Amino acid sequence: MSSSTAESTAFRSALEVIRAVEPRVADAIGAELTDQRESLKLIASENYASPATLLAMGNWFSDKYAEGTVGRRFYAGCQNVDTVEALAAEHARELFGAAHAYVQPHSGIDANLVAFWAVLADRVEAPALRKAQARHVNDLTEQDWYTLRRELGNQRMLGMSLDAGGHLTHGFRPNISGKMFDQRSYGTDPATGLIDYDRVAEAAREFKPLILVGGYSAYPRKVNFRILREIADSVGATFMVDMAHFAGLVAGKVFTGDFDPVPHAHIVTTTTHKSLRGPRGGMVLCGPELADQVDRGCPMVLGGPLPHVMAAKAVALAEARQPAFADYAQRIVDNAQALADGLLRRGAKLVTGGTDNHLVLIDVTSYGLTGRQAEQALLDSGIVTNRNAVPQDPNGAWYTSGVRIGTPALTTRGLGTAEMDATAELIHTVLAQTTPGTNADGTGSKAKYVLDPALADKVSHQATDLLAGFPLYPTVSLG
Numbered sequence: 001m002s003s004s005t006a007e008s009t010a011f012r013s014a015l016e017v018i019r020a021v022e023p024r025v026a027d028a029i030g031a032e033l034t035d036q037r038e039s040l041k042l043i044a045s046e047n048y049a050s051p052a053t054l055l056a057m058g059n060w061f062s063d064k065y066a067e068g069t070v071g072r073r074f075y076a077g078c079q080n081v082d083t084v085e086a087l088a089a090e091h092a093r094e095l096f097g098a099a100h101a102y103v104q105p106h107s108g109i110d111a112n113l114v115a116f117w118a119v120l121a122d123r124v125e126a127p128a129l130r131k132a133q134a135r136h137v138n139d140l141t142e143q144d145w146y147t148l149r150r151e152l153g154n155q156r157m158l159g160m161s162l163d164a165g166g167h168l169t170h171g172f173r174p175n176i177s178g179k180m181f182d183q184r185s186y187g188t189d190p191a192t193g194l195i196d197y198d199r200v201a202e203a204a205r206e207f208k209p210l211i212l213v214g215g216y217s218a219y220p221r222k223v224n225f226r227i228l229r230e231i232a233d234s235v236g237a238t239f240m241v242d243m244a245h246f247a248g249l250v251a252g253k254v255f256t257g258d259f260d261p262v263p264h265a266h267i268v269t270t271t272t273h274k275s276l277r278g279p280r281g282g283m284v285l286c287g288p289e290l291a292d293q294v295d296r297g298c299p300m301v302l303g304g305p306l307p308h309v310m311a312a313k314a315v316a317l318a319e320a321r322q323p324a325f326a327d328y329a330q331r332i333v334d335n336a337q338a339l340a341d342g343l344l345r346r347g348a349k350l351v352t353g354g355t356d357n358h359l360v361l362i363d364v365t366s367y368g369l370t371g372r373q374a375e376q377a378l379l380d381s382g383i384v385t386n387r388n389a390v391p392q393d394p395n396g397a398w399y400t401s402g403v404r405i406g407t408p409a410l411t412t413r414g415l416g417t418a419e420m421d422a423t424a425e426l427i428h429t430v431l432a433q434t435t436p437g438t439n440a441d442g443t444g445s446k447a448k449y450v451l452d453p454a455l456a457d458k459v460s461h462q463a464t465d466l467l468a469g470f471p472l473y474p475t476v477s478l479g
């Protein structure tokens with residue numbers, strides 16, 4: 001059976017089995033494929049995992065409890081889980097050149113929590129923390145938590161500010177990291193939008209953080225991790241990098257030397273589903289000195305590992321070790337730069353004036369719009385993006401002034417630089433033709449907008465036409 005026939009058969013059979021129990025779920029799964037096939041997906045943090053990766057998740061590994069680590073489990077019968085967890089960790093170590101890989105985190109937030117607790121346990125002398133590690137986290141009393149917080153001593157974290165492109169989990173209030181740590185941020189230079197390493201060094205000298213965090217979810221440039229490590233060392237901080245967004249560019253050796261975080265950071269976290277193109281999940285990489293603490297992630301902050309997802313991580317990481325992945329990673333960046341150039345040529349304003357990674361941040365105030373208005377107008381036109389704050393954002397984190405777009409997904413689909421220019425034309429057309437709406441009382445709205453539905457429909461069709469030459473999952477036909 002050819003691979004394409006095998007893939008179609010596998011997904012069709014799976015849907016048939018599901019349909020026999022709950023047809024609405026089978027229908028929704030089929031509809032999701034149709035929707036993904038028809039939309040111009042520019043969400044910088046999304047991708048399309050391979051059929052092998054997707055199929056590795058749909059099986060009886062899902063039924064297994066496997067708390068503990070390879071060869072040292074709290075449940076019997078984990079020999080096959082051991083096989084896939086060890087394989088995923090081995091591929092991760094080889095791919096990224098890391099001494100240790102912990103592949104159990106269920107998400108990026110989980111991976112960061114594992115890393116934070118590992119650093120706290122490694123760096124802070126706290127008997128209550130030892131007690132917490134010896135027991136299940138749910139067994140801790142209020143008094144235990146109080147003692148723990150007091151002993152941990154309001155440890156400090158310095159990370160990139162949210163409006164400059166940092167992530168919620170880098171010490172911001174809506175996330176537990178903002179409650180665990182006394183956090184301060186470094187921003188970007190208001191004139192260039194770039195990280196000013198002298199200012200980061202100054203902030204580190206003043207604040208003396210326990211952890212300096214590098215990494216971002218909306219910064220369109222390379223980060224010099226060698227310099228950040230030097231800053232961390234100068235104040236005795238542990239240097240942690242969250243490479244969730246650009247792990248695929250590290251894996252594909254587009255980011256090397258000073259721009260590869262792995263040789264420079266004490267600990268690196270990532271998701272596996274963004275530019276790395278694996279299943280939804282997280283991962284932690286570190287040297288031997290933090291490995292024992294990292295491996296305590298479950299049960300310290302994680303529920304039991306998801307063996308079916310670890311199996312899929314092993315498959316996706318094996319794919320990322322193939323030479324074709326390096327080519328893919330380079331094309332992600334080529335496409336992002338073509339998209340940025342296309343937008344700039346048409347008069348759009350971009351944060352930092354361009355990109356050297358997988359994402360582009362459009363400052364939509366130059367179109368007279370908020371991020372929310374722009375995001376919705378683009379969605380009406382078949383272009384899926386997400387609104388995002390820009391540095392010193394006048395519209396705050398809800399309405400925002402930016403739209404973040406990224407190329408990992410469309411690059412997987414096979415679109416190239418010519419199609420990126422066509423995409424830039426569609427985005428510019430929609431944004432240039434959208435105007436802010438008004439509230440019922442006549443005041444200006446940050447959410448409402450006016451866009452001729454005929455234009456939205458026309459752009460939507462143009463987007464579908466653009467995608468027609470690049471079928472998504474071409475080996476999969478649901479019949």
Ligand code: DSN
Nearest residue numbers: 044045108167217244
């Ligand atoms: N939600 C991811 C993103 O879109 O960047 C990060 O958590």
